[in-house]
Amino acid sequence: MFKQMILGAKVVACVCFFATSVSAEPLTKAKKGDWTMWGGSPDRNMVSGETGIPAKWDAESKKNIKWAAPLGSQTYGNPVIYKGKIWVGTNNNGNLRKGIKGDKGVVVCLDEKSGKFLYQITHDKLPTGRVNDWPEQGICSAPVVQGNRLYYISNQCQVVCADTEGFMDGENDGPYKDEKYTESQDGDIVWVLDMFEDLEVFPHNLATCSPTSDGKLLFLTTSNGVDEAHLNIPMPDAPDFLAVNMNDGSIAWQSSVVGDNILHGQWSSPAYGVIGGTPQAIFAGGDGWCYSFEAKTGKLLWKFDLNPKDAVWELGGRGTRNAIIATPVIYDDKVFLAVGQDPEHGEGPGHMYAIDATKRGDITKSGRVWHVGGDDFHRTMSSVAIADGLLYASDLSGFLYCLDVKTGKRHWQYDTMAAIWGSPYVVDGKVMLGDEDGEVVVLKHGPKMKELATMDMLNSVYTTPVVSNGTLYITNRRMLYAIEGK
Numbered sequence: 378m379f380k381q382m383i384l385g386a387k388v389v390a391c392v393c394f395f396a397t398s399v400s401a402e403p404l405t406k407a408k409k410g411d412w413t414m415w416g417g418s419p420d421r422n423m424v425s426g427e428t429g430i431p432a433k434w435d436a437e438s439k440k441n442i443k444w445a446a447p448l449g450s451q452t453y454g455n456p457v458i459y460k461g462k463i464w465v466g467t468n469n470n471g472n473l474r475k476g477i478k479g480d481k482g483v484v485v486c487l488d489e490k491s492g493k494f495l496y497q498i499t500h501d502k503l504p505t506g507r508v509n510d511w512p513e514q515g516i517c518s519a520p521v522v523q524g525n526r527l528y529y530i531s532n533q534c535q536v537v538c539a540d541t542e543g544f545m546d547g548e549n550d551g552p553y554k555d556e557k558y559t560e561s562q563d564g565d566i567v568w569v570l571d572m573f574e575d576l577e578v579f580p581h582n583l584a585t586c587s588p589t590s591d592g593k594l595l596f597l598t599t600s601n602g603v604d605e606a607h608l609n610i611p612m613p614d615a616p617d618f619l620a621v622n623m624n625d626g627s628i629a630w631q632s633s634v635v636g637d638n639i640l641h642g643q644w645s646s647p648a649y650g651v652i653g654g655t656p657q658a659i660f661a662g663g664d665g666w667c668y669s670f671e672a673k674t675g676k677l678l679w680k681f682d683l684n685p686k687d688a689v690w691e692l693g694g695r696g697t698r699n700a701i702i703a704t705p706v707i708y709d710d711k712v713f714l715a716v717g718q719d720p721e722h723g724e725g726p727g728h729m730y731a732i733d734a735t736k737r738g739d740i741t742k743s744g745r746v747w748h749v750g751g752d753d754f755h756r757t758m759s760s761v762a763i764a765d766g767l768l769y770a771s772d773l774s775g776f777l778y779c780l781d782v783k784t785g786k787r788h789w790q791y792d793t794m795a796a797i798w799g800s801p802y803v804v805d806g807k808v809m810l811g812d813e814d815g816e817v818v819v820l821k822h823g824p825k826m827k828e829l830a831t832m833d834m835l836n837s838v839y840t841t842p843v844v845s846n847g848t849l850y851i852t853n854r855r856m857l858y859a860i861e862g863k
Contacts, residue, residue: 538626648706
């Protein structure tokens, strides 16, 4: 599933339509401090209110590099930071925990100040092989941290709750007591919900969801998908979406609304927010529809088809219908989301929508605020970032777009000339975006495009930049860099 692609070179473009931006919450009021989940908060808006973040650094000469920490050989998990610790999903090829060898999924815990390795939570591979647990991909889930607990989805398709201290505190918190590795540099699992064994979920290639929370319930996509031949859905009745009690791992509610309409896999992550006075859990389904559920009860509130009605799914990405890999973003009572496919399927036309999330029922028509697609937007795995009336979106073809959040009109377009797997990130008057060629472009935040710098990270960047407590964190395939400076 997650193999590198080689895309043709493109031309840098700047197309300015000077669309009028709306008055919106300014970047200076965005979230600061610890970055406790994918997107920083349940709305998943990729913005930060931190200041003093450098636009330039040098990974080779170590200019503005506070520290650099080794990870595995392939890293797709985004870092989260909480109370002096950093967690990031990767594979076991970095040999950080001495004595544990072989292909495994791990969550690595590092010291925030120094980058020192503290411990790792280790998961063996599923015995069913690559159809459910693709080799060398490690753990792609970005955890959500709350109190002294860490929640994520393992490569074994398990919902895992772990102690943030691991076994460094010398205690085995329960009720789970069956950890295979229990030394001081190992992780301490508190409870496990095994979706593969207990719920008969059939993850296609890998379980990847980064869960979110309303403080009591954990919301997640199960990754249920097709078989190895891509022709059948082995478990159509298995849940697509779950709400799990954070205290004990019991299921609060579940939905199998996608069922036998799964196109390929279900690799998106959910968002949560209070929209129009109603707490909503927003999920992107493997059928190309976006679904909203009442967060406490699981009642379906609305659904929206992100594909044209005449779109057709064909194996290998040859068709016009797309699934959804991007994470929904909630902003101003709207949901912003775009379609995409497994990157091995290559480039193709895509669609991005602004959806009025106060509507009910099938709101494919009534809830459509604006749409961009066709030649103007391509397949994507990326989520958006919204600040000061501007929306930044990127696609697999390598383009970064600045749109008016109210109308979808384009201000400008920039070509990174490489495939993009991560998402744009807005901080300190800057827009940052990594690409497969291992570069991070830094642009000025605003309706007129201005490139500030292009930084070489020495290896492919499949993740999204993160800022926490005044430090910029960027992960390439093998390293996590902490960046500080002028």
